[in-house]
Every structure is written in C-alpha cells, then in structure tokens.
Amino acid sequence: MSATTSSPPDTAISSRGLAKSYRIATSGRSHDRLSEALVARVRRPFHRREFETFDALHDLSFDIPWGEAVGIVGRNGAGKSTLLKILTRITAPSGGRVELGGRVGSLLEVGTGFHPELTGRENIYLNGSLLGMGRSEIKRRFDDIVRFSGVEKFLDTPVKRYSSGMYVRLAFSVAAHLETEILAIDEVLAVGDAEFQRKSLDKMRDVAKDGRAVLYVSHQMQTVTTLCTSAMFLDRGRLVHHGTVDDVMAAYRDSFTSFRESQEDVRRRPGSGLIRFARVTTPEVREPVDDTVITFEVGANPEIVGKYFVTCHVRDQRGVIVTQCDSRLVSQWFDPSEPHGGEVRIKDLWLQPGLYTVDMYLCQAGVFDEWQAAATFEVLPHLPYPEVVIEDGIFGAVLCDFDYEAW
Numbered sequence: 364m365s366a367t368t369s370s371p372p373d374t375a376i377s378s379r380g381l382a383k384s385y386r387i388a389t390s391g392r393s394h395d396r397l398s399e400a401l402v403a404r405v406r407r408p409f410h411r412r413e414f415e416t417f418d419a420l421h422d423l424s425f426d427i428p429w430g431e432a433v434g435i436v437g438r439n440g441a442g443k444s445t446l447l448k449i450l451t452r453i454t455a456p457s458g459g460r461v462e463l464g465g466r467v468g469s470l471l472e473v474g475t476g477f478h479p480e481l482t483g484r485e486n487i488y489l490n491g492s493l494l495g496m497g498r499s500e501i502k503r504r505f506d507d508i509v510r511f512s513g514v515e516k517f518l519d520t521p522v523k524r525y526s527s528g529m530y531v532r533l534a535f536s537v538a539a540h541l542e543t544e545i546l547a548i549d550e551v552l553a554v555g556d557a558e559f560q561r562k563s564l565d566k567m568r569d570v571a572k573d574g575r576a577v578l579y580v581s582h583q584m585q586t587v588t589t590l591c592t593s594a595m596f597l598d599r600g601r602l603v604h605h606g607t608v609d610d611v612m613a614a615y616r617d618s619f620t621s622f623r624e625s626q627e628d629v630r631r632r633p634g635s636g637l638i639r640f641a642r643v644t645t646p647e648v649r650e651p652v653d654d655t656v657i658t659f660e661v662g663a664n665p666e667i668v669g670k671y672f673v674t675c676h677v678r679d680q681r682g683v684i685v686t687q688c689d690s691r692l693v694s695q696w697f698d699p700s701e702p703h704g705g706e707v708r709i710k711d712l713w714l715q716p717g718l719y720t721v722d723m724y725l726c727q728a729g730v731f732d733e734w735q736a737a738a739t740f741e742v743l744p745h746l747p748y749p750e751v752v753i754e755d756g757i758f759g760a761v762l763c764d765f766d767y768e769a770w
C-alpha cells in the first residue's frame with residue numbers, strides 16, 4: 364500500500380492494483396418519523412456520525428515507459444486528479460502499489476504547490492528544495508523559469524496577489540524546468556492564454572522527447588491528440604482503456620454516445636412524461652466563435668391545462684454549466700395542445716475547445732421532460748484567435764434568441 368521511488372530500467376511508472384477510498388461522513392440513517400428518530404437516539408445515545416466509504420480508484424494496473432506523454436481522460440469525477448495526487452504523494456493510496464522511476468514535478472489545481480505568503484522567487488527555491496535540489500542547481504535554472512513564465516516584474520510579490528493566469532504560468536514553468544524525471548500536469552493550463560498554452564504543450568513534448576515521462580490530464584481531446592503518445596481512459600475509478608491515443612479517444616467518445624443513446628429511451632428520462640421532446644439536434648462540430656444553435660421538436664398533449672416553457676443547459680465535460688437559457692426570460696410560453704418545433708440560438712458565447720452536452724427541460728409547475736445529453740457537440744481549436752473588437756467596453760455579451768416556428 365505505497366508509492367515508492369525505485370528505478371526500474373525501462374519503466375517510469377508501474378502501478379499494480381492501485382486503489383483509493385475516501386471516507387465520507389453521512390448524517391446517519393434518516394428517519395421518516397420523529398418517534399423513530401427518538402427511539403434511535405435512546406438506543407444509541409453516543410452515536411454522532413456515520414461514515415461510508417467511497418471508492419475513487421479501483422484496481423489500477425499499468426506501466427508507463429520512459430519517453431511517453433500519456434493523456435488521461437475521463438468524465439467528471441472519474442478519478443483522474445486522484446491518480447495524479449497519488450503519484451505526486453499529495454495523497455496516499457488505500458491499496459495496491461505504485462513504483463516511480465524518478466522524481467515527480469507537478470502542476471495540479473491552482474492553489475497546490477505554492478505557498479501563498481511567499482513571493483514567486485521564494486516559491487521557486489522552495490519547490491526546488493522540496494525536490495531535493497541544491498541552491499546552485501536551482502540557481503542555474505532560475506532564469507529559464509522566469510523567462511518562460513513571463514512574470515519577471517512580479518517575482519518579489521507574494522503569489523497570493525497573482526492572478527490565476529500568472530500563477531499557472533509560474534507554476535507550470537517551475538514544474539517543467541526543474542527537470543524532474545516525471546512531469547504530472549492537471550488541466551489547469553486551460554486557465555492560461557492561448558499563446559502560453561501552445562508554448563506549454565511544446566515544452567511538454569520536448570520533455571517527453573528528452574526521454575522523461577509526462578502525464579497530462581485534460582478534457583480537451585484535441586490537445587491530448589496533439590501532445591500525447593498514448594492515453595488512458597478512466598471511468599468511475601476504473602481504467603477502462605490504455606493504449607494508443609486514437610483508440611482511447613474513440614472509446615471516450617463512445618462513452619458519451621452510449622449515455623446519450625440511453626437517454627433517447629423516454630422511459631429512462633425523469634419528468635412526468637405528460638409531454639416530451641421528440642427530437643433535439645445541434646451541429647456536431649463547430650469553431651469556438653460560432654453561434655450555439657439547438658433545434659428541438661415537442662409533441663402535443665391537449666389534456667395539459669396551461670402553457671409550458673423550455674430551458675436548456677450547455678455543460679462542458681466536467682459537467683459545469685457554461686450557459687443556460689430559459690424561454691421565460693424572453694416571454695415565450697407554449698401551448699401544449701399542438702406540437703412545436705423551435706430553435707435556441709446563443710450568440711457570442713465563445714467556448715473552449717472540447718466536448719459539450721446539451722440538457723433540455725420542458726416545464727410548467729413541475730418538470731414534464733428532462734433530457735440530459737439530448738445533443739452533444741465538439742468545439743474545435745481555432746488558432747490563432749480572431750482579433751477581438753471591444754465596443755463601448757462591452758465584450759462577449761450573451762444573447763439568447765428563442766425563435767419558434769410551428770411544425
């Protein structure tokens with residue numbers, strides 16, 4: 364049950380049966396009646412809290428050779444960050460064993476790795492010494508770190524005053540230039556600007572070419588495809604696929620498709636079902652600056668009294684809602700006695716490259732139909748970004764047009 368450093372000749376990381384469980388406090392068994400709660404209290408007077416175990420990683424076994432840049436993909440909560448935290452010894456595994464063929468430099472979530480009260484300069488030295496480097500060794504790399512990060516002017520400012528972009532630039536630069544044998548990067552890079560992202564991907568590629576090993580967690584399939592030489596797909600804590608980038612990406616895409624297909628069956632969808640969506644579509648592939656256009660068709664039910672409204676959530680791969688629209692905001696209510704076809708058009712919503720899902724809801728006082736992942740689309744990288752025009756200080760206003768036509 365450990366993460367140890369040894370030096371297997373041709374393996375950077377070797378994992379066998381790796382597992383991680385978290386103990387989560389629950390409020391205890393719930394009681395429907397006050398009398399039940401009182402009886403339980405009398406029977407177990409000193410009982411305070413109950414815990415349950417949650418398995419974030421199950422039985423992960425894999426080998427990563429030197430010179431590989433491995434992309435780690437998976438849905439929200441799949442266990443990607445937990446795996447990186449074990450490899451960087453931020454957290455200990457609860458079972459199994461990992462052998463590391465060298466030191467691990469890392470960039471995990473913003474907020475880990477740097478001491479907020481210390482300046483940029485002090486944090487560079489602190490990180491180096493935590494990796495067992497002497498002062499002169501760190502000094503030799505200092506100028507490269509600072510030049511790459513572009514935060515020269517703020518070197519003597521405590522990092523707690525840095526913007527998230529500055530923080531990530533310096534943290535990445537430290538991790539990449541301290542020349543550890545293994546580099547573990549969580550997708551915080553998405554915080555940086557496009558130019559810095561490109562520079563960082565080039566740097567990671569150089570690290571792998573140099574014969575070291577890179578682990579890169581990302582939701583952006585395109586960057587994994589560009590950077591990585593192999594990939595792993597985690598699904599609910601299990602390693603379901605480890606192989607070529609193309610194979611893993613195909614499996615990852617299929618997982619979205621199978622969830623989407625399961626929701627096409629109306630019996631699996633929440634909601635009263637008094638009225639349901641018949642169809643929801645959106646263009647499958649698009650560029651960051653394109654309008655988001657979702658078309659839908661709704662069936663009819665003359666027995667419903669009163670009108671209904673439509674809402675729509677667009678989620679990124681982490682499950683975070685990046686935008687939502689509600690027909691009530693534009694005073695649109697619909698008559699259920701006849702079928703409807705409509706369109707939701709979201710303008711000026713610039714999206715990061717990646718996969719997105721669209722959830723659609725038909726509601727009145729309650730929900731008639733809740734169709735999760737009713738449609739999915741992929742935003743392709745579009746570099747260089749077009750010039751941004753700022754008019755009267757207003758930038759990127761999100762406009763939402765509900766534009767309905769009867770069938």
Ligand SMILES: Nc1ncnc2c1ncn2[C@@H]1O[C@H](COP(=O)(O)OP(=O)(O)OP(=O)(O)O)[C@@H](O)[C@H]1O
Binds near residue numbers: 387417443
């Ligand atoms: N300290 C913790 N205590 C309890 N549960 C935790 C803890 N850290 C993570 N988890 C749970 O473990 C699971 C895996 O989390 P993890 O952050 O590794 O997933 P992830 O694949 O990195 O997700 P995301 O893409 O959202 O970053 C999640 O269900 C999460 O809620």
